[in-house]
Amino acid sequence: MTATPTAPAVRHIAIAGNPNCGKTTIFNALTGLRQRTGNYPGVTVEKKVGRFHGAHGEAFDLLDLPGSYSLQVRSPDEAVARDVLLGRREDTPRPDVIICVVDASNIERNLYLLAQLLELAIPVVLALNMVDVAESAGIHIDVPGLEQKLGVPVVPMVATKDKGFVELKQAISKPLALPPHHAAMPELIEQEILDLSSKLHVRPDAARSEALLLLTISDREHLAEATSGDEKVIEATIAARERIRAAGFDPVAAPIEARYAWIQGICDTTVRQDDQPTLSFSDKLDGWLTHPVWGWAAFLGIMVLMFVCIFWVAQVPMDAIDDLTKAAANFVKAKVPEGDFQSLLADGVVSGVGGVVIFLPQILILFFFLGLLEDSGYMARAAFIMDRVMSRVGLHGKSFIPLLGSFACAIPGIMATRTIENRKDRLVTILVAPLMSCSARLPVYSLMIAVLMPVASIWQKAGIMLSMYLVGLVAAFVMAWTFKRTLLKSETPMLLLELPPYRFPSFQTILLRMWERALIFLRRAGTVILALSVLLWALLTYPKPTDEKATPAEAIAQSVGGRIGHAIEPIIRPLGYDWKIGIGLVGSFAAREVFVGTMGIVYNIEDADEKTEPLRDTMIAEKHPDGRPVFTPLVCLGLMVFYVLAMQCISTVAIVRRETNSWGWPLFQIAYMTVLAWLGAFVVYQGGRLLGFQ
C-alpha cells in the first residue's frame, strides 16, 4: 500500500481586538485585500476573510472579526465575534489560532479581551500594536516579561509603518501551545463553572467559557435565549448564581474583578508609565476641536471648505465631461441614420448616462474629504461634539457615526448601525439615516443650484449646498426626537466614545477609496442608469402621436411617461411642479440621481430639432403654457428640499429590509419620508409665495 500525499489542511486564524486597535490595518497588510479602514469605533462590521502565507509558505485563512471590548456582547457585531470564537456558528469554523491585537497605548483596557480569549482554549498570538504611540506617551512595555507572564508569543508592531509583520508571521508559523495561564476565579466560582460546564451540550473546549458567560446572565429570558430554551441548564445556572451570591460574590462583577486583578498583576511588573505624562499633540488639538464653541466653528468651517472645493475644483473636469457628452451625442447623430434608434442612443443613452456621469468629479471630491476626515481621526471628534445635540433628541453620539457615513451613502451608514447596542436606538438611527444628504443627491442639488443661480459665485453655491445638508441634518434630528418619544420610546443612552489619536492621513488609502468609488459609480452608470435611461426614453417616446404634425412637446405629453406625469400633476401642483417635473420624480423613485438624467431625456427629446445646449439653460428657459417660468427660485429650492427629505433609493429600501428583517420598517420609512418631502416642498413653495417670493 502506498501513501498518497495529501495537501495539508489550511489553518484558520481569527484576528480579534478592541475597536481602533489597528486590527483591520494588520488584516489588510497580511492578506493584501483591499478593504476600508477607518479609525472611528465599529468600522468593521462585516465578516472579512482573506488568505495569506506564513513564514514557511504555508497557507492560512484569516478572518477579521468585528471589534469588541469583551465577550459579554452589547451589539450584534460583537455577538458575531463571540459566536465565531466559541465555535457556535456553522458557517464559520472555530479558529485554530487567534491573533489578539492590542493597542499598546491602552494596554490595560485592551488586555481585558485577551484575558477572555486566553480562557477559550485556543492558541493565541498577541500583536502588540502601536508601540510607537505608547512610547511617545511615556508607556514602556517589557515585551519579554509580558510574554513570560502571559505564556503566549508577544509581537511588538507598528502596523501603519509596516513594522513587525515578519515577526508576526514567524510567531504564527511556529507550533503553538494552548495558553497556559488565565485569570483565576475565586475557588467557589471556579467550582460552579466546572459543574455547569459538565451539564452543557457544547464542544468540550468551549464549555468553560460558555459556562462562565451563562453565569453572568441575570434574567431568565436572556438565559432561555442563550441556552436555546434548555430548562435543565437554565435551572442549573440560576441555582449556581444563587450559591455564588450566597457566598458573597456578585456573579457578574466577580469574574470581571478577577480578570482586572490579574491584568493589574501583569501590568505592575511589565508596564512602566513615566511619572509626568506629557500633553500630546492630539490632546492639545482636542482642546480646540472638541471645544463647545470652537469645536462647532471648526466643524462648520471644514464643511464650508469641503463644499467650496466641490464646486471650485470640480468645474474643469465637469466641463470636460460635458464636452465629451456633447461630442458623443453629435457622433451618434452623425453616424447613426435618423430614426428612433438614433434618438434612443442620443437622447436616451447619452443624455441619461452623461447627465449623471458629469457629477463624478464632485462625488470624488466629497469622498476625498470624507476619507481625509475619517483617516485623520476627526470623525470621532465630530461625533463627540454632535453628542450634545444627539442627546437632546434621545440618541447618543455613536448614532452620529452612521449618520456621518450616510453623507457618502446611506447603505454603509445603515450597516454601521450594527454597533448600536439598543435595538430601538438602532431602528431610530436606521429610520433617519437616509435623511442625510448622500452623494447621489449631489447631482440634483448641483443642477438645481445651477438653474437657481446661474451666475452666482462659488461661495454662494457652496452656501446653498451646505444649507441643504443642514436641512437633512435638522430633519434627521427632528424625526429622531419624534420617534424616540412615540414609536420607539427608550431612555437616552450614555456615550462611550473612544477618541483615537490624530494621525496623518494615508493619501494612498484615500486615493484608493476614491478610485473604488469611481469604479462603483461608473459601473452603476453603465448598468442600472443606462438600463433605466433606455426604459425612460421608451416611456417618454411611446406611444407615438397619431398626428404626424404633433410638436415634440405634444408627443411627450401623449407618451406613457407624459401620461404618468399628467396623472400625478394634481398631487404635485401645490408644490409648483408641472407634469414634466412629475416625470422626473417618478423616474427617480428607484435612484434619485436619475432625476438629472430624466430631465436631460425629457428636454432633449423635446428639443430634438434644436441646437444642443446645456440642460441648465434649457431648464431656465422652460415656460408654462401661460408664459410663466417653470423653474422659479421657489420651485428650485422646493425641489432640493424634496430630494433632501424623500427616500427615492431602492437600494436603501433593500438594505433596511435586510437589517430590520421586515418589510414593515422600510415601507413605513418610504411613507413617512415621502410625506415629509411633500410637506417640506409645500412649505417652501407656498410659504415663499405668501412672503411675496416667486
Added chain:
Amino acid sequence: MNATLDQILVIATIAGAILFFALRVMQKRKKSCDAGCGCEVAKKVVVKR
C-alpha cells in the same frame, strides 16, 4: 436606416434593459448572505448548543 431595422434595434435595446433588471432581481434572490451580519439568512444558521 431601414424602418424595420430601426424598430428591431429599438425593441432589442429596450428588451435588453428589461432583461437586465429581471436578471438582477433573480440574482439577488439567489444570493445568500454569509457575511455573518445577523441578517435573515444568517438567522437560519443553527446555533450549536
